[in-house]
Amino acid sequence: MVHFIEIEDLRQDLLENTKSILALLEKRREITRKIGKIKHNNGLPIRDAERELRVKSELCSNNPLLNVLFEASIFDQQSLNSAMDLRLSGDKDSLLFALGLILSKPGIIICVNRAVPRSLEAGCQLNGGHIVVGGNVTPDAVIDLKTGELAKLEGESLFISAAFIESRHRLNSVRLLL
Numbered sequence: 001m002v003h004f005i006e007i008e009d010l011r012q013d014l015l016e017n018t019k020s021i022l023a024l025l026e027k028r029r030e031i032t033r034k035i036g037k038i039k040h041n042n043g044l045p046i047r048d049a050e051r052e053l054r055v056k057s058e059l060c061s062n063n064p065l066l067n068v069l070f071e072a073s074i075f076d077q078q079s080l081n082s083a084m085d086l087r088l089s090g091d092k093d094s095l096l097f098a099l100g101l102i103l104s105k106p107g108i109i110i111c112v113n114r115a116v117p118r119s120l121e122a123g124c125q126l127n128g129g130h131i132v133v134g135g136n137v138t139p140d141a142v143i144d145l146k147t148g149e150l151a152k153l154e155g156e157s158l159f160i161s162a163a164f165i166e167s168r169h170r171l172n173s174v175r176l177l178l
């Protein structure tokens, strides 16, 4: 019993700590997006390996979480450049696999209205997406493959809108209507 109280206290501390980290991370993302826009406008490459090494040396740290921060910046900065409609063609399973890959990022929840084909599931899993059939989550975005809201799958072609690609990095959950 005593242990449970101790765990709950520690969890409360952890929650406060996480809240502070999240606020700092949001601030960091804001700054890296500004850097990303300058790079984009001047045709500079997104990754700057030298700068990453300099950051590590100035901070005297080899903490692997620094690499995670750099990757997060690169993910954010890339999504500033990639806002274009995407049209793919191929057999249905390849298209579903590609859709799963593009929809997913680590931890994203993909609520679906019915059981999904194996190919879509495989694409999602490969990029860390979690498929939930039904699901009570209020989604950050709704993709209706039939009406073409954000994306459309018709015969041998798949369309994914620039609007979805641009917003992808901000989403934690999507509802996918098949």
Ligand SMILES: O=C(O)C(=O)C[C@]1(C(=O)O)C=C[C@@H](O)C=C1
Residues within 6 Å of the ligand: 032, 035, 036, 046, 047, 048, 049, 051, 052, 055, 069, 070, 073, 074
């Ligand atoms: O300094 C930059 O050029 C950034 O874009 C920032 C940042 C970082 O997150 O610290 C991100 C990516 C680069 O590879 C190097 C550093």
